[in-house]
Amino acid sequence: AQKITQTQPGMFVQEKEAVTLDCTYDTSDPSYGLFWYKQPSSGEMIFLIYQGSYDQQNATEGRYSLNFQKARKSANLVISASQLGDSAMYFCAMREYAPMEYGNKLVFGAGTILRVKS
């Protein structure tokens, strides 16, 4: 069974500083994908970044990077140079690769609320 753990219910960060949001996962499947989504107060789910289990390098997308430590089963999101607009809920999610008929379901953690202070 899959499991995603986000141990930080809430975080504060000063504007322009970097922040790390923690995510650990549990799977016995060697092939999986890890996702981070942002959910602002308006409610939509915004895809941020993806890391495949066989990817050799950590994923990066602009100010977002994923610190992937496979042996420790962690996939922390790093946001550099925080902005006020980064204040939101952040979800870590995982999908185990499977034949399409199994639906490739995405499993989510409980989320971390990030507040950026000016």
Place this chain on the structure above:
Amino acid sequence: NAGVTQTPKFQVLKTGQSMTLQCAQDMNHNSMYWYRQDPGMGLRLIYYSASEGTTDKGEVPNGYNVSRLNKREFSLRLESAAPSQTSVYFCASSKDGQYGYTFGSGTRLTVV
């Protein structure tokens, strides 16, 4: 704009009433999903449809039914709403699970 469209955006139901949440995608995706979001619990999968003509239970299917009407549309039905079904519901779709998932804007449902 291409994407996932959910209707309605807001709904208030009385206990025991029924309703159907509609979801449609225009990206020719094979797989579609219904999630519910509750505080402190993230998003939990209710039902999914791996491809047109198939549906399967997710983590929290009790009290819900689904229909994959065609490749574009995947509806979620509450036959007899209960206060425990007060939640935000998200529909999502994916081509094959490999290149990400697109979410609808959500339906905020309150059962009184």
